[in-house]
Amino acid sequence: MSQAGEQLDALQVGVLGGTGDQGRGLALRLARAGVSVILGSRQAERAEAAAADLGYGIRGADNATCAEQASIVIAAVPYEGHAALLRDLTGPLVGKILVDCVNPLGFDEKGAHVIPVPEGSAAEQAAHILPQSVIVGAFHNVSAVLLLDPAGSPVETDVLVLGDDRAATDRVQELVNLIPGMRGIYGGRLRNAAQVEALTANLISINRRYKAHAGIRITDV
Numbered sequence: 001m002s003q004a005g006e007q008l009d010a011l012q013v014g015v016l017g018g019t020g021d022q023g024r025g026l027a028l029r030l031a032r033a034g035v036s037v038i039l040g041s042r043q044a045e046r047a048e049a050a051a052a053d054l055g056y057g058i059r060g061a062d063n064a065t066c067a068e069q070a071s072i073v074i075a076a077v078p079y080e081g082h083a084a085l086l087r088d089l090t091g092p093l094v095g096k097i098l099v100d101c102v103n104p105l106g107f108d109e110k111g112a113h114v115i116p117v118p119e120g121s122a123a124e125q126a127a128h129i130l131p132q133s134v135i136v137g138a139f140h141n142v143s144a145v146l147l148l149d150p151a152g153s154p155v156e157t158d159v160l161v162l163g164d165d166r167a168a169t170d171r172v173q174e175l176v177n178l179i180p181g182m183r184g185i186y187g188g189r190l191r192n193a194a195q196v197e198a199l200t201a202n203l204i205s206i207n208r209r210y211k212a213h214a215g216i217r218i219t220d221v
Helices: 021-032 044-054 063-069 079-088 122-129 166-177 190-210
Strands: 012-016 036-041 059-062 072-075 097-100 105-108 111-114 134-137 157-163 182-188
Touching: 012 021, 012 063, 021 036, 021 044, 036 044, 036 063, 044 059, 059 063, 063 079, 072 079, 072 166, 079 122, 097 122, 097 166, 105 190, 111 190, 122 134, 122 190, 134 166, 134 190, 157 166, 157 190, 166 182, 182 190
Parallel strands: 012 036, 012 072, 036 059, 072 097, 097 134, 157 182
Antiparallel strands: 105 111, 134 157
């Protein structure tokens, strides 16, 4: 059965970069919502330790095993390792939805800033590297601190979901909607991903100024 037709409670979601804050946070929230989750890392031992720490039946594996076993795969890796990781996983990701939440950002004494991507955005870079996968951009502007909240409080934010395949973006919106407080909103085709990724730099600035964990809300939808 394809990912588009598979029941959400039957999905296995893999998280590449699953030992980082964003990856662990997404894995935790999805597992709490009843989704079967596999954490991926370069070293299986690190992924297994992180999974055991999170609980909720989350499993750990090396990145290749994670990509092979998952129905939908989330890339939550730092931008500097993004392209190399995806090139290594071209085979296991054939025919699968890859949800790219990578933000190409750098940091200096003035704060966060956007790093230009030759393909236009990290999501478009993923599409260039993985022509036989379906790329969806999502989860770019979500605070890892809120995702990892031990109390599991609702994460009151909208998630812009971008992609060129309607069934795939609908599926990822459904996945977003499983997390209490979140709402998946279609944000346009993949070519519109750059400004969504870049918005994270603004949110980081807001968070530093106001000591907050800001997200976004879309009105009148």
